[in-house]
Amino acid sequence: MSATVESAAPEQMVTADGTPLKVSLARARRRARNRALLLVAPLFLFIFITFFIPIFSMLFRSVENELVGNTLHRTVPLLQNWDESGDTIPGEEVFAALQQDFVEAQKTKSAGRPGRRLNYEKPGFSSLFRKTARKAQKLEPPYQEAFIKISKDWGDVEYWRVLKRESGNYTKSYYLSALDFSYDPEGNVVKNPGEESIYIKLFWRTLWMSMLITVLCLVLAYPISYLLSTLPARTSNLLLILVLLPFWTSLLVRTSAWIAILQQEGVINDFLVFLGFLSDDGRLAMIHNQVGTIVAMVHVLLPFMVLPLYSVMKTIPPSYLRAARSLGANPFTAFVRVYMPNTVAGIGAGGILVFIIAIGYYITPALVGGQSGTLISNLIAYHLETSLNWGLAAALGAILLGGVLVLYLLYDKIVGIDNMKLG
Amino acid sequence: MKKLFTQTLLAAAVATTAVSTAAAKDLVFVSWGGAYTASQQKAYHEPWMAMNPDIKIVNDDSGGGALAKLRAMQEAGNLTWDLVDMTAASAIVACDEGLVMEIDHDALLAAAPDGTPASKDFGEMIASPCFIPQIVYSTTIGYRTDMVGDTPPTTINDFFDLEKYPGKRSLEKLPLNNLEWALLADGVPADQIYEVLDTDEGVKRALAKLDTIKDHVVWWEKGAQTPQLLADGEVVMGSTYNGRLFSVIEEEKQPIGMLWDWQVFDLDGWVVPVGGKNEEDVLKYLKFATDTQRLADQAKYISYGPARASSAPMVGKHAELGIDMGPHMPTDPNNAKNTLLYNYEFWADNTDDLNEKFQAWLAQ
Numbered sequence: 001m002s003a004t005v006e007s008a009a010p011e012q013m014v015t016a017d018g019t020p021l022k023v024s025l026a027r028a029r030r031r032a033r034n035r036a037l038l039l040v041a042p043l044f045l046f047i048f049i050t051f052f053i054p055i056f057s058m059l060f061r062s063v064e065n066e067l068v069g070n071t072l073h074r075t076v077p078l079l080q081n082w083d084e085s086g087d088t089i090p091g092e093e094v095f096a097a098l099q100q101d102f103v104e105a106q107k108t109k110s111a112g113r114p115g116r117r118l119n120y121e122k123p124g125f126s127s128l129f130r131k132t133a134r135k136a137q138k139l140e141p142p143y144q145e146a147f148i149k150i151s152k153d154w155g156d157v158e159y160w161r162v163l164k165r166e167s168g169n170y171t172k173s174y175y176l177s178a179l180d181f182s183y184d185p186e187g188n189v190v191k192n193p194g195e196e197s198i199y200i201k202l203f204w205r206t207l208w209m210s211m212l213i214t215v216l217c218l219v220l221a222y223p224i225s226y227l228l229s230t231l232p233a234r235t236s237n238l239l240l241i242l243v244l245l246p247f248w249t250s251l252l253v254r255t256s257a258w259i260a261i262l263q264q265e266g267v268i269n270d271f272l273v274f275l276g277f278l279s280d281d282g283r284l285a286m287i288h289n290q291v292g293t294i295v296a297m298v299h300v301l302l303p304f305m306v307l308p309l310y311s312v313m314k315t316i317p318p319s320y321l322r323a324a325r326s327l328g329a330n331p332f333t334a335f336v337r338v339y340m341p342n343t344v345a346g347i348g349a350g351g352i353l354v355f356i357i358a359i360g361y362y363i364t365p366a367l368v369g370g371q372s373g374t375l376i377s378n379l380i381a382y383h384l385e386t387s388l389n390w391g392l393a394a395a396l397g398a399i400l401l402g403g404v405l406v407l408y409l410l411y412d413k414i415v416g417i418d419n420m421k422l423g
Numbered sequence: 424m425k426k427l428f429t430q431t432l433l434a435a436a437v438a439t440t441a442v443s444t445a446a447a448k449d450l451v452f453v454s455w456g457g458a459y460t461a462s463q464q465k466a467y468h469e470p471w472m473a474m475n476p477d478i479k480i481v482n483d484d485s486g487g488g489a490l491a492k493l494r495a496m497q498e499a500g501n502l503t504w505d506l507v508d509m510t511a512a513s514a515i516v517a518c519d520e521g522l523v524m525e526i527d528h529d530a531l532l533a534a535a536p537d538g539t540p541a542s543k544d545f546g547e548m549i550a551s552p553c554f555i556p557q558i559v560y561s562t563t564i565g566y567r568t569d570m571v572g573d574t575p576p577t578t579i580n581d582f583f584d585l586e587k588y589p590g591k592r593s594l595e596k597l598p599l600n601n602l603e604w605a606l607l608a609d610g611v612p613a614d615q616i617y618e619v620l621d622t623d624e625g626v627k628r629a630l631a632k633l634d635t636i637k638d639h640v641v642w643w644e645k646g647a648q649t650p651q652l653l654a655d656g657e658v659v660m661g662s663t664y665n666g667r668l669f670s671v672i673e674e675e676k677q678p679i680g681m682l683w684d685w686q687v688f689d690l691d692g693w694v695v696p697v698g699g700k701n702e703e704d705v706l707k708y709l710k711f712a713t714d715t716q717r718l719a720d721q722a723k724y725i726s727y728g729p730a731r732a733s734s735a736p737m738v739g740k741h742a743e744l745g746i747d748m749g750p751h752m753p754t755d756p757n758n759a760k761n762t763l764l765y766n767y768e769f770w771a772d773n774t775d776d777l778n779e780k781f782q783a784w785l786a787q
Contacts, residue, residue, distance in 0.1 A: 112519025123776040127768055130519065198783035205786075264591075265656045288641045366644050371596075371637075371785045379782065385491045387775055388516060 062394035065171035072101045076167040095143035102136035174395035202376040210358035217305040225309035247303040258296040262287040288370030305350035312346030447477040454508040456484030462724035467712035511550035511690040518553035523694040525552045533714040535733035556692040556730035561753035563686035565668040566660040579685045593661030596642035598781035605632035669726035683758040728754040
């Protein structure tokens with residue numbers, strides 16, 4: 001240590017043990033930073049394992065496509081030499097490889113999955129693969145003839161084009177489907193005709209309905225929160241419980257209650273008919289359509305708007321408004337120019353919360369949405385649960401996630417995310 | 424304090440060992456829940472557990488999302504289910520995906536009392552080599568008896584006839600059954616339905632027929648919705664599973680009638696997940712629970728027809744209501760004058776494509 005002291009320049013400050021002050025300070029800071037990192041490390045790890053890894057592995061499925069190539073691993077390399085732009089099907093050596101692949105697939109029961117995968121691209125593949133796998137063992141050369149005997153689809157050049165196109169390790173076909181594009185028989189990407197396009201339409205519908213729901217929530221929640229924040233604590237606590245009570249009630253119960261209230265034989269219609277505003281056969285359709293979806297979702301999501309607004313309003317001193325009034329502003333000006341700018345943080349937080357929850361909502365639209373209230377999330381759920389087309393579900397999910405991120409960045413640009421306050 | 428803690432811990436440990444020796448094994452069976460699981464519990468599980476006191480059957484009611492959950496479990500290599508109840512269409516998908524075992528029906532299942540081997544007794548009901556049929560159910564149409572005047576609907580054409588029977592209808596938000604009914608009502612003979620549906624023009628024709636009632640349809644996604652809509656008087660007619668209509672008519676005494684014309688038969692049954700830990704017990708259970716008597720027993724609790732031909736004559740009375748179940752079976756000759764058997768091969772190939780076309784049509 002004494003050597004360090006001697007070699008150090010005389011003007012350099014050192015600590016008691018002789019290290020230069022600068023080095024020592026940096027070391028202390030690093031230690032503190034590491035300690036802080038260690039404290040949050042479990043949380044980071046938890047989020048990484050339970051959130052990022054599953055989401056990314058799910059999103060990865062939207063491009064992943066190893067199934068066909070792995071199962072038909074003898075056929076696929078040979079197919080690369082086949083010219084798909086012509087009108088002739090591949091030759092005998094491809095069919096011979098195909099026979100071996102199917103015999104192997106039948107042994108491990110793995111012919112069904114690639115069949116289903118290709119069936120997304122062209123209906124018919126599923127039964128074609130099932131049939132072929134069952135009979136592959138007994139086939140004899142010439143294989144081309146033998147395969148076409150099983151099903152004439154093997155002699156159809158369109159099936160071969162799809163097979164070659166979707167045999168790579170990655171595919172863009174899920175994203176194409178998710179954006180309403182498809183391949184024509186020659187293999188060119190084309191836009192689906194209007195009456196067959198669906199996803200883009202639903203993305204837009206999801207977007208505007210979520211925005212409308214957010215705005216309606218804001219309009220309803222603003223006065224409630226203002227009232228809550230200005231009332232004496234005892235009354236406002238009671239009212240707050242009334243806001244929270246539905247929040248604690250099962251979602252299904254609340255949605256079913258709206259069905260009972262809004263349906264054609266329901267409470268509101270009965271009342272209007274009773275009062276004579278409506279004739280008995282002119283009852284209003286308020287559920288199983290967009291109106292029903294919007295009403296039920298606004299109700300379900302309202303607390304998510306009230307709570308951030310309330311907590312922000314609570315912090316605004318009443319003296320601000322009094323000061324504005326005493327400086328000559330009328331009540332309206334005082335409210336709009338002094339009070340409202342102070343609540344922007346709460347509006348932002350509540351708005352983002354409600355909008356993001358609304359955009360991914362699916363139980364309520366599934367129950368009360370009917371044909372015009374279906375949202376994109378209902379189709380994602382369908383592809384996850386019923387059709388098992390997880391690739392397409394992942395592509396739709398990725399597009400939705402991308403859209404939300406873009407909106408988030410826009411919000412950050414316009415309002416600034418630092419302005420957000422949850423309480 | 425510390426002593427108390429140790430004692431509690433010890434007691435807990437003793438209790439756990441005691442419990443685990445009493446019930447050596449839990450088998451997790453996945454089914455649809457509600458009245459359906461209850462009927463399986465009474466007809467199959469309870470008698471079998473009485474014979475095998477060391478095994479306990481635990482019901483898991485996640486039947487609706489079983490296919491997706493099963494795939495997720497198999498991919499994660501963490502299978503917790505021993506037996507799953509699925510529709511035949513889902514079983515075909517699960518079989519193709521390699522999620523469930525192929526079954527040798529004659530070797531594993533009991534023969535009929537007269538010695539007919541299981542594969543013959545089940546016959547056409549074995550829709551997939553992985554599938555062990557249990558019941559025949561049908562998707563059919565119920566109508567409000569008090570909202571159709573003096574002439575209740577008798578044919579599927581009446582469902583599409585808004586002048587004769589004004590009012591809303593409810594249909595499932597999926598193409599299957601709806602497209603078939605639309606073509607039948609449009610005059611296509613039953614044996615040509617799937618040929619016609621296999622062409623683009625055929626699909627357009629079916630959707631055009633559905634267009635005539637589109638504005639008057641409430642689309643349902645859960646089987647319980649139509650009975651509710653009918654009970655509330657929200658719709659005049661609606662499609663749902665025959666068992667749901669039975670319970671709303673016979674148990675809840677609602678003014679609802681059944682239009683059996685062109686009911687679509689479908690099947691429900693068991694599949695055995697690949698790599699289950701208790702395969703041996705599950706196979707023993709299946710041999711018992713799918714024999715002729717047991718399948719007939721289930722019909723005492725729910726109005727679905729047994730999938731074995733040999734069970735049909737043995738169907739008796741409802742266990743609680745005491746009414747004869749025969750006339751309520753979809754397979755009863757009076758109800759089954761015009762029936763359509765769901766074409767599995769066709770739908771396995773075309774579900775994805777037609778569903779997209781159908782959803783696009785809905786969104787227009």
